[in-house]
Amino acid sequence: MTSAVDEAGLEAHFEATIAHKDRIEPRDWMPEKYRRTLVRQIAQHAHSEIIGMQPEGNWISRAPSLRRKAILLAKVQDEAGHGLYLYSATETLGVTRTELTERLISGAQKYSSIFNYPTLSYADVGTIGWLVDGAAICNQVPLCRTSFGPYGRAMIRICKEESFHQRQGYELLMTMMRGTDEQRAMVQESVDRFWWPSLMMFGPPDEASPNTAQSMAWGIKTHTNDELRRRFVDMTVPQAEALGVTLPDPDLAWNEERQAHDFGEVDWDEFWKVVGGDGPCNAQRVAHRKKAWDDGAWVREAATAFARKQEETADHGGAPTTPTTSAGPASRTAEEETA
Amino acid sequence: MTDEVRAEWPLYEVFVRGKRGLNHVHVGSLHAPDGALALRHARDVYTRRNEGVSIWVVRSDAIAASSPDEKDPLFAPSGDKVYRHPTFYSIPENVPHM
Numbered sequence: 001m002t003s004a005v006d007e008a009g010l011e012a013h014f015e016a017t018i019a020h021k022d023r024i025e026p027r028d029w030m031p032e033k034y035r036r037t038l039v040r041q042i043a044q045h046a047h048s049e050i051i052g053m054q055p056e057g058n059w060i061s062r063a064p065s066l067r068r069k070a071i072l073l074a075k076v077q078d079e080a081g082h083g084l085y086l087y088s089a090t091e092t093l094g095v096t097r098t099e100l101t102e103r104l105i106s107g108a109q110k111y112s113s114i115f116n117y118p119t120l121s122y123a124d125v126g127t128i129g130w131l132v133d134g135a136a137i138c139n140q141v142p143l144c145r146t147s148f149g150p151y152g153r154a155m156i157r158i159c160k161e162e163s164f165h166q167r168q169g170y171e172l173l174m175t176m177m178r179g180t181d182e183q184r185a186m187v188q189e190s191v192d193r194f195w196w197p198s199l200m201m202f203g204p205p206d207e208a209s210p211n212t213a214q215s216m217a218w219g220i221k222t223h224t225n226d227e228l229r230r231r232f233v234d235m236t237v238p239q240a241e242a243l244g245v246t247l248p249d250p251d252l253a254w255n256e257e258r259q260a261h262d263f264g265e266v267d268w269d270e271f272w273k274v275v276g277g278d279g280p281c282n283a284q285r286v287a288h289r290k291k292a293w294d295d296g297a298w299v300r301e302a303a304t305a306f307a308r309k310q311e312e313t314a315d316h317g318g319a320p321t322t323p324t325t326s327a328g329p330a331s332r333t334a335e336e337e338t339a
Numbered sequence: 340m341t342d343e344v345r346a347e348w349p350l351y352e353v354f355v356r357g358k359r360g361l362n363h364v365h366v367g368s369l370h371a372p373d374g375a376l377a378l379r380h381a382r383d384v385y386t387r388r389n390e391g392v393s394i395w396v397v398r399s400d401a402i403a404a405s406s407p408d409e410k411d412p413l414f415a416p417s418g419d420k421v422y423r424h425p426t427f428y429s430i431p432e433n434v435p436h437m
Binding site for chain 2: 025027028029074077078084085088091096097098153154157161300303304307310311
């Protein structure tokens with residue numbers, strides 16, 4: 001039983017670890033609110049990767065060449081991998097994978113509002129890589145140093161792979177910009193649709209983000225939403241110029257005094273509307289995820305039944321029906337190394 | 340949905356040898372119904388870009404781990420044995436290769 005005195009001691013130890021910029025690991029004591037904040041944030045991040053497969057997956061069967069199709073397949077597969085890294089990190093906080101999937105499907109947990117916008121043209125594959133993954137990188141690079149160990153380690157893996165995502169998108173758009181007038185118009189139209197939703201990816205403005213101060217004190221976040229949004233604008237403007245597209249913001253201008261860009265106000269009414277479930281594709285995204293989960297139930301069930309049967313056969317001294325289950329990790333590795 | 344599905348696939352920890360000559364290093368975890376499928380999933384999830392030449396998977400519940408609570412008593416015995424480190428011994432500057 002933990003007395004109040006013990007609790008104070010544990011909390012002091014936790015605070016000292018954070019103050020030293022040391023990492024918190026899953027079995028360490030942590031305040032309940034720290035745990036809840038992390039579950040909410042990492043789960044939302046994981047759900048975003050999983051739902052994020054849908055808008056681009058929409059174009060896999062219609063990619064214009066085998067090269068583009070292979071790239072897009074690899075990218076969407078990466079998003080699945082990123083979701084899995086992050087679900088694993090969330091599970092170290094004491095929630096199960098099934099609970100997380102159910103909370104996504106029930107709407108109890110959110111995902112990034114950007115994925116509720118449709119991909120209407122193939123140019124959107126490029127724009128998502130450039131702007132959406134670009135914004136994600138901006139958000140995620142500081143998270144590699146977040147205070148919770150498993151989250152930071154997942155972010156390091158993800159950031160290594162995101163760079164491919166952004167570059168393939170930008171290269172796709174550059175290729176289209178070297179094409180016909182019609183292709184250039186497609187790129188501009190796509191950028192016009194995705195620019196503002198990309199800025200919304202950084203979350204509400206600082207004054208409307210009540211969790212930010214506590215998250216920064218705990219070392220979960222290291223920058224505010226508005227800081228990261230400004231950084232993204234400054235990084236993106238020269239990329240837009242090099243590409244030859246305009247960003248749809250009449251107030252966007254270089255401010256010599258601040259050595260940074262001024263830009264217009266995001267339509268926060270639209271942001272809250274989409275977060276609240278009333279975006280163009282919210283219902284479709286969740287329905288698709290639910291269908292995949294339901295349709296996959298028999299596979300999960302069959303694999304579980306097969307594994308159980310193999311185990312029972314092995315327990316009774318009988319030879320397993322396939323050699324793979326009798327070879328544990330150690331013997332398998334030995335085989336590889338002597339091969 | 341049956342209870343069998345509701346009960347999750349067990350958790351496996353994944354260790355990858357980056358290249359020959361290096362140790363297997365823990366890279367993360369995943370769910371799988373058995374060891375064989377855990378290896379396949381580990382290949383897809385953790386080695387999409389030549390990150391490894393060999394993978395181990397082990398059920399998480401098979402790992403015995405030290406507890407954070409006993410960290411101090413567990414590691415304390417090495418704390419006061421400074422004579423186990425080479426810097427404990429002062430050797431004159433003019434003695435080479437030591």
